[in-house]
Amino acid sequence: xxxxxxxxxxxxxxxxxxxxxxxxxxxxxxxxxxxxxxxxxxxxxxxxxxxxxxxxxxxxxxxxxxxxxxxxxxxxxxxxxxxxxxxxxxxxxxxxxxxxxxxxxxxxxxxxxxxxxxxxxxxxxxxxxxxxxxxxxxxxxxxxxxxxxxxxxxxxxxxxxxxxxxxxxxxxxxxxxxxxxxxxxxxxxxxxxxxxxxxxxxxxxxxxxxxxxxxxxxxxxxxxx
Numbered sequence: 001x002x003x004x005x006x007x008x009x010x011x012x013x014x015x016x017x018x019x020x021x022x023x024x025x026x027x028x029x030x031x032x033x034x035x036x037x038x039x040x041x042x043x044x045x046x047x048x049x050x051x052x053x054x055x056x057x058x059x060x061x062x063x064x065x066x067x068x069x070x071x072x073x074x075x076x077x078x079x080x081x082x083x084x085x086x087x088x089x090x091x092x093x094x095x096x097x098x099x100x101x102x103x104x105x106x107x108x109x110x111x112x113x114x115x116x117x118x119x120x121x122x123x124x125x126x127x128x129x130x131x132x133x134x135x136x137x138x139x140x141x142x143x144x145x146x147x148x149x150x151x152x153x154x155x156x157x158x159x160x161x162x163x164x165x166x167x168x169x170x171x172x173x174x175x176x177x178x179x180x181x182x183x184x185x186x187x188x189x190x191x192x193x194x195x196x197x198x199x200x201x202x203x204x205x206x207x208x209x210x211x212x213x214x215x216x217x218x219x220x221x222x223x224x225x
Contacts, residue, residue: 002042003087004095004137004144006167007031010043012079013057022062024048024075028083029056035085040100042084044168045142045179046070047100070102071141071177080168082142095144096137102179103128106140108172109154118159119148120169122178129153130190131182139181143167 010028024043031041032053039050041058048060067073075081087093106128110121122140124132129152132138136147138155143163149156164170172178 001087002047002084002095002098002100002142003093004045004084004098004139004142006082006084006143008083009166009168010081010083012075012077012081014077015075018061020064022067022073023051023059024062024072025057025059026081026083027057031083031085032056032058040086042086042098042100042142043081044070044072045082045098045100045139045181046072046102066102069104070179071105072179074177080171082167084142096139097184098139098142098144098181099184100142100181102181104180105177106180108174108176108178110174111172117161118164118169119156120159120172121154121156122180123154124152124180128180128182129155131186136186137183139179141168141178143169 008028008030010026010031013025013027016023016025026043028041032050035041035050035053035058037050037052040047041050041060042048043060046062046066048062051059051061062072104125106122106124108120109123110119112119129150132147132150132155134147134150136150138145138147138157140157145157145159147155148158159169169178
């Protein structure tokens with residue numbers, strides 16, 4: 001589990017094509033300082049398992065499912081990446097609960113720079129918009145951000161200068177892909193509510209009162225008066 005607070009702006013050192021999967025070698029002295037084989041590190045919001053560490057670098061394998069669902073397949077040597085170690089139990093939760101399980105990729109569609117920061121508009125893959133609400137949380141390339149405007153097709157975020165300077169979002173331009181992870185709480189709520197949460201009418205359950213012709217509920221006959 002992560003918080004979406006990027007610890008380090010790392011760099012891809014090498015990408016090895018394994019035929020359907022890939023092995024990444026990444027530089028990140030801070031996140032590898034206490035990393036061991038089998039530990040997790042989030043790379044642009046994707047939770048990867050450390051295979052090996054050496055001299056401030058680590059390697060991680062990326063399976064076909066991850067390459068399909070995220071933008072990691074587009075990384076090349078020299079690409080900057082956002083890195084974060086898992087949160088420590090009892091530590092501060094500065095962002096929000098992030099699993100490192102990317103739901104899909106969005107596309108930056110607009111960027112507006114100002115002295116106080118930058119506004120980004122990001123297009124959504126079909127089906128993700130229902131999980132977003134204004135002032136809710138979303139993870140973009142591993143960064144916990146607050147949603148400013150939410151629609152079914154896109155959302156907007158506002159970035160402070162610190163975020164621009166210390167993460168990959170500082171250089172993102174219209175047309176660039178980004179990894180998206182919606183708030184897992186929204187997905188659990190939808191799952192618990194079932195078809196109702198998606199606007200799908202449900203058949204009546206045994207014991208439900210039948211609707212009356214006036215649109216109300218038919219009353220069962222009571223005792224004789």
